[in-house]
Amino acid sequence: MKAFISVVLLAVVLGRGAWALDASDDPAKVRRIPPPGVLLKAEDRAELSKGVDALGAEIEALKNELKAKPALLDLLPDVQIYYNAVLYAVRYDEFFNAKEPAKEIAAAKKLLQNGLDRAKALRAGEAPWTKQTGAIVRGYVSKIDGSVQPYGLVVPASFDAKAVTAMRLDLWYHGRGENLSELNFLLDRQGNIGQFAPKDAFVLHPYGRYCNANKFAGEVDTFEALDHAKKHYKIDENRISVRGFSMGGASVWQFATHFPGLWACAAPGAGFAETPEFTHAFDPKNTGPQPTEFEQKLWHIYDATHYAENLFNLPTVAYSGELDGQKQAADIMAKAMKEYGLELKHIIGPGTKHAYEPKAKEEVNKAVDEIVAKGRNPVPTHIKFTTYTLRYNKAFWITINGLGEHWKKARIEATIEGNTIKATTENITDVNFAFYLEKAPFTSGVTLSIDGQTSGGYRLPIKMHRENGTWHHVENAQTPPAVSPLAKHPGVQGPIDDAFMDSFVIVAPSGKAMHEKTGEWVKGEMTHAVEHWRRQYRGEARVVLDKNLSDDAIANSNLILWGDPQSNLILAKIISKLPLKWDEKAIVLGTHSVPAANHMALLIFPNPLNPTRYVVLNSGFTFRENEYLNNAKQNAKLPDWALIDVSEPPTARWPGKVIAADFFDERWAVKK
Numbered sequence: 001m002k003a004f005i006s007v008v009l010l011a012v013v014l015g016r017g018a019w020a021l022d023a024s025d026d027p028a029k030v031r032r033i034p035p036p037g038v039l040l041k042a043e044d045r046a047e048l049s050k051g052v053d054a055l056g057a058e059i060e061a062l063k064n065e066l067k068a069k070p071a072l073l074d075l076l077p078d079v080q081i082y083y084n085a086v087l088y089a090v091r092y093d094e095f096f097n098a099k100e101p102a103k104e105i106a107a108a109k110k111l112l113q114n115g116l117d118r119a120k121a122l123r124a125g126e127a128p129w130t131k132q133t134g135a136i137v138r139g140y141v142s143k144i145d146g147s148v149q150p151y152g153l154v155v156p157a158s159f160d161a162k163a164v165t166a167m168r169l170d171l172w173y174h175g176r177g178e179n180l181s182e183l184n185f186l187l188d189r190q191g192n193i194g195q196f197a198p199k200d201a202f203v204l205h206p207y208g209r210y211c212n213a214n215k216f217a218g219e220v221d222t223f224e225a226l227d228h229a230k231k232h233y234k235i236d237e238n239r240i241s242v243r244g245f246s247m248g249g250a251s252v253w254q255f256a257t258h259f260p261g262l263w264a265c266a267a268p269g270a271g272f273a274e275t276p277e278f279t280h281a282f283d284p285k286n287t288g289p290q291p292t293e294f295e296q297k298l299w300h301i302y303d304a305t306h307y308a309e310n311l312f313n314l315p316t317v318a319y320s321g322e323l324d325g326q327k328q329a330a331d332i333m334a335k336a337m338k339e340y341g342l343e344l345k346h347i348i349g350p351g352t353k354h355a356y357e358p359k360a361k362e363e364v365n366k367a368v369d370e371i372v373a374k375g376r377n378p379v380p381t382h383i384k385f386t387t388y389t390l391r392y393n394k395a396f397w398i399t400i401n402g403l404g405e406h407w408k409k410a411r412i413e414a415t416i417e418g419n420t421i422k423a424t425t426e427n428i429t430d431v432n433f434a435f436y437l438e439k440a441p442f443t444s445g446v447t448l449s450i451d452g453q454t455s456g457g458y459r460l461p462i463k464m465h466r467e468n469g470t471w472h473h474v475e476n477a478q479t480p481p482a483v484s485p486l487a488k489h490p491g492v493q494g495p496i497d498d499a500f501m502d503s504f505v506i507v508a509p510s511g512k513a514m515h516e517k518t519g520e521w522v523k524g525e526m527t528h529a530v531e532h533w534r535r536q537y538r539g540e541a542r543v544v545l546d547k548n549l550s551d552d553a554i555a556n557s558n559l560i561l562w563g564d565p566q567s568n569l570i571l572a573k574i575i576s577k578l579p580l581k582w583d584e585k586a587i588v589l590g591t592h593s594v595p596a597a598n599h600m601a602l603l604i605f606p607n608p609l610n611p612t613r614y615v616v617l618n619s620g621f622t623f624r625e626n627e628y629l630n631n632a633k634q635n636a637k638l639p640d641w642a643l644i645d646v647s648e649p650p651t652a653r654w655p656g657k658v659i660a661a662d663f664f665d666e667r668w669a670v671k672k
Helices: 002-013 042-065 077-091 101-123 182-189 217-232 247-258 293-298 304-313 327-338 358-374 496-501 516-537 551-556 569-577
Strands: 134-141 148-155 167-173 201-206 235-245 265-269 317-321 345-349 382-387 398-403 410-417 420-426 428-433 446-450 453-458 462-467 470-473 504-508 543-545 558-561 586-589 592-595 599-607 610-617 641-645 657-662
Touching: 042 077, 042 101, 077 101, 077 134, 077 148, 077 182, 101 182, 134 182, 134 217, 148 182, 148 217, 167 217, 167 247, 201 217, 217 235, 217 247, 217 496, 235 247, 235 358, 247 265, 247 304, 247 327, 265 358, 304 327, 304 382, 317 327, 317 358, 327 345, 345 358, 382 398, 398 410, 410 428, 420 428, 446 462, 453 470, 496 558, 496 599, 496 610, 504 516, 516 599, 551 610, 558 569, 586 599, 586 641, 592 641, 592 657
Parallel strands: 167 201, 167 235, 235 265, 265 317, 317 345, 420 446, 504 543, 504 558, 558 610
Antiparallel strands: 134 148, 148 201, 382 410, 398 428, 410 420, 428 462, 446 453, 462 470, 586 592, 599 610, 599 641, 641 657
16 A cells, blocks of 8 residues: 555645645646656666567457457456556656656566466466456446556455355545556555455445546546446445545545435545535635636536435445544535435544544444445435436436526425325426336336326336426337437536547547637647546547548547638538537627637537537547646536637636636527
């Protein structure tokens, strides 16, 4: 655990005093995350490069040799994680041990050998690590960018690959670690069971795509890693818990409140739970710019305090050191929960700073073990659920598919009483009531009372749509009415950052820009987007020229279009179906008209070529260098659209001067 001593110390620094870190709007003057590495000696670089090439050749050979053996081919990512770890460290100078560089180089060589050993086993038709117990590392291919992502797994000694009994699994979220490259993550997770390894339980350690508090692509990583583990190990769906400390504790708060129906228990330790108080956004000592109205609305994505009522059905055991500044997270969540009549179980380590106090740790473990032993109830008879976005729209047997207005509180409370479902709603237009058939308390003849309207004789699932204040039953519909090209629905609801939580392709322009200034801005910002995707989300973004865009990419990916209607062929093809006008003279969006010579439009919109996917104009993920310094600030910075004056150069906060920015309405129209 030596590698994580600095994580704990850094998390303290980045806690309550985080506002003081905003030193400059000049990206060149902001501390680089991840930090610059130690330059390798020429002979070390050559030797490691040779080893990377050798393992890469083995991987390419296995891709062909195992085509007829899909079960073995499916395990190739377990080899590729070693290749990537050393490749990235060499290619991007991500060796960080300046005091003892030889140790890190030796460790990289060891990882290459681990990869070669697994490759050799696959060639022989074997995969011994899939039956191994203890701490191991696995890998999967992410849908987001096609990258191979690692995760750690502690396999209990009682594991039997042939057993039919499903076992408990705890997700454990790591703390902040600015040096936590793939190489260092694998080194830490191999053979290290960690400080929480319950008997007869798997513990899954997500990499989370580096150091983003498991937000956005880091959030998706949890579910992709969990799905991969479920595919290869028998996991009890009703005994999965979320746990973590420091930055990992923050991750637990968001997963608990966003997805309350998935877990048996939540156990956050320290961390943060919201943005404004933790980052001192409105502190008089904070001389930086005040957050805009749209930034504050976007806090609704990850501020767990806004979703506190969702813990109604999720047993939660919080831990804090008595002297830890990050005790603030549990305190503010306890306050938010109390507003809904909920009491937070908060175990405090006496006289302790940013660590687990031994006796308190035992108390946490005992409480969690007792809760998980009972297991999750997949069909509670009483549900309370709040959301602000259709990105988070499910709780147990309720799925929300339409909102009256995004970023305003939407709430549903529902109960099962005999053969009747009773529900009251707020700011919801489409909702489904569905159950796993084997768990459903009824299958037909169901009576539904929703907002005072009562009708009966329904079969499951029951789909309801609200129009002009009246609820209507949607019969024989595969999807609710809200799912149309011109309506926000789950997975196509914005904001811009949402496009980077699923498969995306960056589409570069092949033509000449309308104006030299905007053309140069596009080159710089597209390069920035690609480079910072790799740095912060640890994948190589897929980039294609507009003229080479495939039908498969249109069908299966969000398209990130760069350029203007003259330079980008795809943008030219769809511009008439987007809610803006753009020619050489002006860009017009709603009531805003700006000169095209020095302005660019950024937006997210259902792709006119495939409305089940997004099209994004001229933007990567929207938080920038300043936000990398504090995980609580790694929030979406821009809403659904923005107009940018590129006469002012990009800063560590913005891609230029934001002239106007807003959200589209629920029909993807510019708000009046």
